[in-house]
Structures are given as structure tokens and as C-alpha cells.
Amino acid sequence: MNHDAPLLEVRNLVKHFHVGGGLFGGRAGVVRAVDDVSFSIRRGETLGLVGESGCGKTTTGRCILQLERPTRGQIVFEGRDLTTLGEDELRPVRRKMQVIFQDPYSSLNPRMTVGQIIAEPLAVHGIVPDPAQRAARVRELLGHVGLLPQHARRYPHQLSGGQRQRVGIARALAVEPALIICDEPVSALDVSIQAQIINLLEDLQAQFGLTYLFVAHDLSVVRHISDRVAVMYLGKIVEITDRKSLYDAPLHPYTKALLSAVPIPDPALEAQRERVVLGGEVPSALNPPSGCVFHPRCPIAVDRCRGEVPELREIRPGHRAACILA
């Protein structure tokens, strides 16, 4: 196998949703949730995908998993374009791609014990057919995520938020995936527990050679965990580069505004800090602005931004941004 080839390549991904025009009327329209997004992830790498609610980051993840069928574009995973595969062909591929959700409580079946939850994918995919061996594997997985063997007999409601997220991680690990899509995996957790889970994700990555797509809105957490970062706004990637370049020398005005909005836990520093507070709100993806979609809120927009769609172009080596002024 060619190890230099990316594990995952997303090419010109487009996902439209049709809304309205149903039983209760309303004008029919098209939501451009993801609008021509391309990126790739190398084996063992973590790509952070950041943006505000409705920017398309979660839909991008769901398209990669083929939980949503893309409107256009290709999802090339281990050299195969998943968009051309049927359900039967997809099943073995799904084993290689797992997901960890934001809210562990709603993503765990309340009527199953932790042991049953973790054992289920092992049985469904026929990975460990023997029940006794399966129980042993469950114990091993619990150990990997920092839980005890006796946790296997508990129900999700008997666990704390952090412990539930550990169960979600153990379930994802059970099938030995290559790629894990982490969709806001720590944002529902308490601050003191967030750091535990992030450390765990990093340890597991090193131990099992995992590749992560880390979808989140918290820029401090994303900086900590990511090798490269993509910033999304209204269905498009507006900036993508390695971690250091993005945080040390951001090019897109939206990235700069996001970074400036993050509060810093230090009153003395905050008192001196100039803050770029963006006016307005994220426009509707039903009716996105003309030209650059960010122009109505952009502090440096010029006339050209209204008419011209900026291309995501390489401005410095390995650093791409979609802004004509960058």
C-alpha cells in the first residue's frame, strides 16, 4: 500500500438539502449546506474542522461516513470513491470509519449495559463471534479508555458524562477503525473532564495509529489537538493550513475574528486586548450572499467582494485562503 497517499480525500464535495414546499407550504428552496469543499487527511494525522453552527462541518462529516449521500463530489477513502459504492459494498468500509458524537448520552442505548454497547459492533461485523472472547475483548477495550471491568455491567445513566464519552470511544475503537470522526466530542463535557478526554484521544491515536477528523467550534481545543486546521463558513472552507500557520499568522478575516472572539482566562490580558467583534449574524444558507459569502460581516470588505467569489488559493506555501485581499 502506498503510505504517502492520503487516507481520505474529499474532492469538490457538495451537499444540498431541499426544504419547504411540503404539507405546510412555505417556499421551496435549496440549502447549500456544503458547497464545493475539498481537503485530504494523511494517515495518523488530525485535521481540525472549525466553524460556527450551520457552517456545514457536521454535514461534511456525515457525507464522509456516507450517512448522507453527497449531491456531488467524491469521497476517496483508502483509494476507493465511496460515492460510487452500494450499501453492500459500503458495509466493510464503514468498519474502517467510526464516529464519536457530542452528546454521549443520546448516542448510547439506555436499555443496554456498557458491555453490550461495546460488544454489539464486534458481533454485528462478525469480528469476534465467540461470546466469551467478546467479553474479554470488551474488558480490554474498557481498559484502553480508562474504565474498569466492572463498568461493563452498568447502564449509561449510572455513569458520569466523561465516563459515557469513554464508552462512546470504546465502541468506536472496537472495530479497529482507521479513521475516527470526532464530532464535538468534548463540548458537552465539564471543563475538568474535557482535558481528560482530549488526552485520551491523543494517547489512543499514538497507540493505534488512528487518523482523526476533529469537528469542533472551540478554537483553543482545536489548536491543541490538530496537525492541520480547516475553517468553514456557510458551507465553504475559507482557510486551511497547518496548525502553526493558522494560529500564528491567520490570513482570512473570518479566522481572525474567530480567534479574537475566544475569551482568555486572564483579566489583566483581557483588559488590554483589542477585540474584533463581528457585526451581524451568519446569513441563511438558503439564500447566501453574492460574491464572497462573508462580505456582509467582513470588517475589511471592498466593493469587489460583493461580486466576485474568492477562490481558495495558495497564498503562502501550504497555506490556502479564500479572500481576494489575503
Added chain:
Amino acid sequence: MGVLLEVENLTTEFVTRGGVVRAADGVSWDVGEGETVALVGESGCGKSVSALSIMRLVAPPAGRIVGGRVLFKGRDLLALSDEAMRQIRGREIAMIFQEPMTSLNPVLSIGRQLTEGLEIHLGITPREARQRAGELLAMVGIPDSERRLGQYPHQFSGGMRQRMMIAMALACNPSLILADEPTTALDVTIQAQILELMKDLSRRLAVAMLIITHNLGVVARYADRVNVMYAGRIVERGTARELYANPRHPYTLGLLRSVPRLDEPRRARLDPIEGQPPDLTRLGAGCAFAPRCAFQVARCAVERPRLVPIGGGGHVSACWEAANLDRAVARSGAAT
């Protein structure tokens, strides 16, 4: 600056299947006139219950206030009649909640939700109330207020709804606003807008604020003083500057260290607080934080520390090792 609100030994209990939980266990704190004070802590620490207790909105029979006093402008709110308390709520003390959609009435127009309180509390005519409602929307930065008054909550975005909540809170010129995680449900850029708006309005209108949050970053920029809560008790209090520069409770220190910060070089590894928050039905005699504490000594397991002064300026900490903490921190900092 006079004291506006003084909470003394407030104790609120809830009856749960696991037993009786003291959500607020003898907490005392105060808010000065025009001051912004924060209650910081993680879920279940008792910060929201403290605010609900002040408003006497703890729901019986499961929850009840079993002790303490809440002195507002010198009057004990816990001793007032229900009718007198209704005069306080929304008029003298207003509240802003985390999720504006669930605290707005979906079938009443924005205008009606604003004018209702004005008519009830201020006894003004519907026409006057309507005009005041328009002014309030403009004040919180909602443009085109005439048209907006006729709309319904679902036609507002999350940020607009929170602006609307702020307008409702300000409607009767209260002297205190209790804001419970006011920006947690909002996006980062909208969060910044709302916080700047709240800060600006509180200064301009001289309204005191109690901000309840789990986000230490939010507090750093907006609070004058900070109370840190853990397992139903206040474990540390001080001015924001003092608390961040010189934390003297291991829990505060742990919270500050566990978050990655954009203004600092990236660390190879985060420094979490190990373990889980305690089960409030099974608290022992010792310090509730002891099982997770890196600085614990033998005494911590058997005897609960009280808040004691650290230096001057009202900085207090409930930790047996508080006096030694700065040296211990320097040591552990050097070791990493």
C-alpha cells in the same frame, strides 16, 4: 459602593431517588450596587440553584430552601409573602437564561412578551408600553424594531432571541440581573456580541449582574469578583485579577490549568483534574474535592475546611493547604 444583595448561609436541598442532596450547602456571597459578580463551577456544583433560590423559584416538593437569608436592599426575600416576591421578580431582579427559546413563549408576539411585564409592573398603558418595548429592542441592538415587535420567537435567530431576553430583563429598570449561562448556547462570534452588549448596558444603566458560568474565559473579561463553587459550596472567592493571578484553591488552579489557551504556547499534554465530580448524596466529612486533589494532606479526608482570608482584598479560600499552595504550585511547575 453599597451592598445590594447579601446571601447568608443559603442551604437548598433536593430529594432525589439516591437521597437528599444539598445543592447549595451554606453558601454566602454578596453583590455590590452596579457590580458584576460571577459564580463559576461545573454542572451540579450548585451555581444555578443558588440563583433560583434567590428568586424563590426552587420547585417544591422535591426542592426546598432549608436555611439562610437572602438580603436584597436590606429585606430578606425568603421572608416575603408570595405577593411581595412577585413584585420583586422581573421588576427589581430580572433573570436571563441559557436557552432563550425555551424561556420565551412561542405563541406570543415579541411585542406582547415585552409589554406584558411593563403593564403589570409599571402600570402603564398599552400604548406607552408598546413605545417602551420599541425603545428596548433598539437599545439591545435589534434594528427595525417596529416590525420586529410583531414577530414571534421562531422568527428570531439565537443571538436575536438572547438580545430579546436582555431587553425583557431590562424592561422595568431592575437593579440586579441574574444571568445563568447567558451565552453558552451561542456561537463564538455571537457570544462576543452578547457579552459586550451586556457589559456595556450594565455600565451605562448601573445594573448589578450575577453571571453564572462554567467558562473561566468569559468571567475573566466581564466580572469584577468571582466565586468558585464545588459540590454545593464556595471554595474560593476574590477579585477577578487576584483569583486568576494567584489562585489559592486546588480546584480553581486545576480549572485554570486544564484548559488549553490561545495566548500561551501549545503544550504537549493537557493537565486535567483527574477523577469525577462527587456524588452529592454520598459526601463524606472531609473536603469534597480531596479525592481529586493533588495537594491533599491527611486532614482533608476527615475535616471540611472553611473559607479563610488569604492576604487582603477579600480573597478567601477553603483549603487546609491554601497558605502553602503557591509554593507547592511553584514546585510542581518546576517539575513538569
